[in-house]
Amino acid sequence: MGGSDEPGADVPCGFSAAHYEQNLRRALDKGYRFPTFAELADQPDGAGVKPSCLLRHDVDVSLKWARRLATIEVKLGVRSTFFIRLRANGYNALARSSMAVLWELATRGFEIGLHAEPQEGTGLRQQLVAEREILQMAVGREIAGLAIHRPKLNGELADDLWRRAGFRYEAGEQRFNSGRNFASDSNYLWKPECFCRLLERGENVYACVHPVWYWSKPESAGKILSKLRAE
Numbered sequence: 001m002g003g004s005d006e007p008g009a010d011v012p013c014g015f016s017a018a019h020y021e022q023n024l025r026r027a028l029d030k031g032y033r034f035p036t037f038a039e040l041a042d043q044p045d046g047a048g049v050k051p052s053c054l055l056r057h058d059v060d061v062s063l064k065w066a067r068r069l070a071t072i073e074v075k076l077g078v079r080s081t082f083f084i085r086l087r088a089n090g091y092n093a094l095a096r097s098s099m100a101v102l103w104e105l106a107t108r109g110f111e112i113g114l115h116a117e118p119q120e121g122t123g124l125r126q127q128l129v130a131e132r133e134i135l136q137m138a139v140g141r142e143i144a145g146l147a148i149h150r151p152k153l154n155g156e157l158a159d160d161l162w163r164r165a166g167f168r169y170e171a172g173e174q175r176f177n178s179g180r181n182f183a184s185d186s187n188y189l190w191k192p193e194c195f196c197r198l199l200e201r202g203e204n205v206y207a208c209v210h211p212v213w214y215w216s217k218p219e220s221a222g223k224i225l226s227k228l229r230a231e
């Protein structure tokens, strides 16, 4: 695949856009497929002939980084699912500039989902119904699923609740985990290990990737994390 895969051009594991891009390139070389969540929800591939990598992007901080990550994926022909917040302090998904980004992502074949953070006590189902409609309006197409922002804080939503609110899937469901190895870079730390290792081993992967980290220095990552925790 050209110069970047020559031994001398090896990018060390860590939070850099170059490492992220290299991981995707190597996965493509191995024949990986990149389904979106809605595709898998509609048509489970089980243990397919070829390995697949489910890429989940939680847009916690800003659409600016989401767009940059998407640019890398577009260049390589990889697709993923971006989960968008409607209650973030840091960005407004309904701002004109945000809607332009969301529209662009959807047009390029990315799936958009809701990064939900329900407020206890006030008609949870109604909140989800309303937020789904708002995001649909912003994106201009159907929103099939949701992923919960900071699940420890925001709790888990009963299965029938999100279904009754019109969603077809919740990204934490077992069906997305079964037969896949999960890795997440929440808190600027890959757990249990960077998804590059899972891809190297040819495993089926579910990687939760937060766009912001790939352009953040460790010092700024600490600040971003404490801001997010204070929201």
Ligand SMILES: [Zn+2]
Pocket (backbone or CB within 6 Å): 012, 013, 014, 019, 194, 195, 196, 197
């Ligand atoms: Zn890595």
Ligand SMILES: [Zn+2]
Pocket (backbone or CB within 6 Å): 058, 059, 060, 115, 148, 149, 150
């Ligand atoms: Zn989140």
